Amino acid sequence: MASDKRTIIPIGPFHPLQEEPEFFELYVEGEKVVDIDVHIGYNHRAIEQIGQRMNWDQVIFLVERICGICSTSHPIANCNAQEDLAGVEIPERAKYIRSIVGELERLHSHLLWVGLAGHFLGYNTLWMWAWKYREPILEIFEHVTGNRNHYAMMRPGGVKRDIKEEDIPHLTKVLDEAERKIAMVTKAALDDPVLAARLKGVGILTQEDAIKYCAVGPTARASGVAIDVRKDDPYAAYDLVEWNIITQEAGDVFAKAVVRLLECFESVKIIRQCLDKLKKVKGDIAVKIKKMPHGEGKGHHEAPRGETFHYVRSDGSNNPVRVKVRAPTYVNLPTCKATVPGESVADAAIILAAIDPCYCCTERMMRVMDKRGGKVELDGNELVRLSQEKTRGLRKQLGL
Amino acid sequence: MSLTMFSLKKSIWVYHLSAGSCNNCDIEILDCLTPRFDLERFGIMLVGSIRHADVILATGIVTRKCLLRVKRVYEQMPAPKLVVAIGACACTGGIFRTGYNMAGPFDRVIPVNAYIPGCPPKPEAMIDGVVKLIQSLNGKLPAKKVR
């Protein structure tokens, strides 16, 4: 579809910094991006098919390995689906523990995003900061679940491990500390005039488009769509504690950053209340599911990036007949069709990163070729450099 | 000790190649660079281009779509080509080894020098693995491999 005037910038598929390989094609006319194409599938690991050969408990381990950052979201969603199928209600204590683990994950995931966004903009300090303050949260994970990532906390019918009474003061302490640090990062990032100049009004996803593209999670909430399955269809302990949905109206990259940063505080709020309740609510942490009946089950969870949806079908045997997963990035990614065209090449990196598909562009396969001469003009590092230079220029302009 | 070996020991430049992982291993690799573990103080640096790299940190099962690309990346790498397979996926295929899209594990696609098991391995384990690899070379570069 590329006309003669357009140049194609391929980005990817290998991102040396993090996350799965994805392949973007930017069609540019001069500085301006006019169209974008996304190719995915480099990371396809046949999870749904493998899941059909595993038994119900193993499926939880499998879906945990769909994504390393949302590694408790998928198990929660799948457990919800299996419990829906089996028609069991999990004990109250398990509900609180599920919410705690889920929200801790949101904290570490949002901090991770803030760091990477900082890196794309040339604020490597922000990157190092955010990741430094993410470490204590990973430490809590190690303390509570036994692993820094891939916690293996969920099981159909409840949770695997209890949070001990004597651990709670330690958790509260680390949480307080983390909250203070996040507040500092938030203030530093949101008050920065350069970041504001760089991000405000960039990559706007209108409310109408957000609904049209079925965006979910912070991407939708930053466009004024108050969608959050934790409120819309509560599970775990989300209807037993007080918290708010964070929304912003602007829909630009800045609004997405604000939503994510403010959500961190809501998460801290939820965890605190859950820890308090844990002191009072005693009892089992899991119920046994004896037999999976015939039928279907569905479950969802608000992952850090949006709603993740799981569907299972059973024929009454030991294995699921069908496991279906819909992850949030899958619906959020197409919104770049609405946000990227019309923006400059230097802004493309951060707009694509704003939906949090974890996209990096310092790659060997990103090239701008002169179509006639076949000369390489721009590569991956160049794109990041362009983005970082724009920030520097702005900083000078504002006299900082 | 050759000059290459001498400089390799002091400053290992690593390149991160993710070929169908769950990106948890990848995040832990990145984590090694951030203040808690701070690999750069040992001269280990993550580089964006394979042409600058001494060591490939390979993660993931190598999906069919990645297969040819992984080979091409390896071919573009300058000698000595060292590859570290990180995580259960890269070492054996892990939980995904029975899937239809599995073309790996890594040692079926490119020669692998060291394996770091774990799902995901802790950053300490990764650092240890790379250090052990360099020590095991014993001042000698690995024999030239046939491509």
Ligand code: SF4
């Ligand atoms: S070894 Fe485990 S953590 Fe690493 S990529 Fe594979 S599934 Fe993910």
